[in-house]
Amino acid sequence: MTTFEPHVEDGEPVVTYELRGPVALVTVNRPKYTNAQNSKVTYALDAAFVRAVDDDAVKVIVLAGAGKHFSGGHDIGTPGRDIDESFERKAVIWWDHTDAQGVDSRYARESEVYLGMCRRWREIPKPMIAMVQGACIAGGLMLAWSCDFVVASEDAFFSDPVVRMNIPGVEYFAHPWVMNPRAAKEFLYTGDRFSAQRAHALGMVNHVVPRAELEGTVFAMAERIAQMPRLGLALAKKAINQAEDLQGLRVGMDSVFGLHHAAHAHNAEVSTDSLAGLDARAMAASNKAAAAAPAPATGSGPATASGTATSSGLAATSGAAPASDATTASDSAASRA
Numbered sequence: 001m002t003t004f005e006p007h008v009e010d011g012e013p014v015v016t017y018e019l020r021g022p023v024a025l026v027t028v029n030r031p032k033y034t035n036a037q038n039s040k041v042t043y044a045l046d047a048a049f050v051r052a053v054d055d056d057a058v059k060v061i062v063l064a065g066a067g068k069h070f071s072g073g074h075d076i077g078t079p080g081r082d083i084d085e086s087f088e089r090k091a092v093i094w095w096d097h098t099d100a101q102g103v104d105s106r107y108a109r110e111s112e113v114y115l116g117m118c119r120r121w122r123e124i125p126k127p128m129i130a131m132v133q134g135a136c137i138a139g140g141l142m143l144a145w146s147c148d149f150v151v152a153s154e155d156a157f158f159s160d161p162v163v164r165m166n167i168p169g170v171e172y173f174a175h176p177w178v179m180n181p182r183a184a185k186e187f188l189y190t191g192d193r194f195s196a197q198r199a200h201a202l203g204m205v206n207h208v209v210p211r212a213e214l215e216g217t218v219f220a221m222a223e224r225i226a227q228m229p230r231l232g233l234a235l236a237k238k239a240i241n242q243a244e245d246l247q248g249l250r251v252g253m254d255s256v257f258g259l260h261h262a263a264h265a266h267n268a269e270v271s272t273d274s275l276a277g278l279d280a281r282a283m284a285a286s287n288k289a290a291a292a293a294p295a296p297a298t299g300s301g302p303a304t305a306s307g308t309a310t311s312s313g314l315a316a317t318s319g320a321a322p323a324s325d326a327t328t329a330s331d332s333a334a335s336r337a
């Protein structure tokens with residue numbers, strides 16, 4: 001296993017890299033904060049993916065999250081939140097955001113670390129499998145959706161609760177393409193969790209397996225895929241990606257990115273910040289309140305019924321990070337949008 005200096009937090013690498021035969025296992029490693037994604041994680045992931053692409057021995061990349069949850073989203077409140085730090089830009093050619101203000105800053109940063117990075121990763125010429133357990137919320141969706149497909153454990157759930165912040169979905173707006181438009185509307189309008197089973201029924205998830213079988217299933221698939229020639233896989237990936245783009249994914253994301261930034265700007269104009277004042281703590285409280293409201297049976301599968309959510313410490317229908325895993329500063333890592 002390899003770590004990426006200086007992508008280290010409290011002595012631990014924020015992303016780990018492990019080679020298992022023809023498979024590179026790339027793992028977000030902030031389990032204490034439900035793998036909340038800060039810029040440090042973003043650039044560590046990017047470095048890991050570059051390494052995997054450069055290594056001829058790697059045929060398939062598996063993206064995972066350490067601990068109970070895949071990812072609680074973008075970092076909106078952990079001690080490692082680093083939105084005001086400057087990193088060498090990799091995804092787009094734009095100026096540094098740290099000495100700019102308002103939209104000038106926000107648009108620059110999110111073009112790079114959110115939309116740009118996810119698009120860059122989607123274009124990685126080797127197959128990528130997201131291995132998802134537990135929470136996959138908002139920014140976590142962006143990681144999973146950048147992969148070619150998703151294998152989830154039965155306890156996995158997905159949500160994008162950012163409409164609560166007036167925002168029409170996370171920056172990588174794949175919602176109507178990874179599920180159907182009506183489901184995407186329900187997903188956004190309610191902020192509800194969709195269970196792994198429901199996500200599977202909607203075509204967003206390829207396979208759902210018991211938690212104990214998740215890793216074995218993913219690696220068996222990866223090793224099977226690894227038997228195919230590298231070029232064939234790369235071209236097949238590009239073919240499907242191009243088909244999605246012809247169905248409007250790329251220009252759709254561009255247009256929604258504008259709406260997304262209109263919402264950020266509105267919030268900054270009329271509220272205390274671009275997130276409508278919903279910091280990690282407030283988001284967790286909102287999610288708890290939403291969880292108390294009755295939801296239709298179809299909105300959550302058996303693994304995410306309210307009883308299960310309570311017993312596992314998960315706060316909400318729309319998925320705050322579990323209190324048991326987080327500090328008070330980050331009791332929701334969900335959805336810095």
Ligand code: ZN
Pocket residue numbers: 110171260264336337
């Ligand atoms: Zn945003």
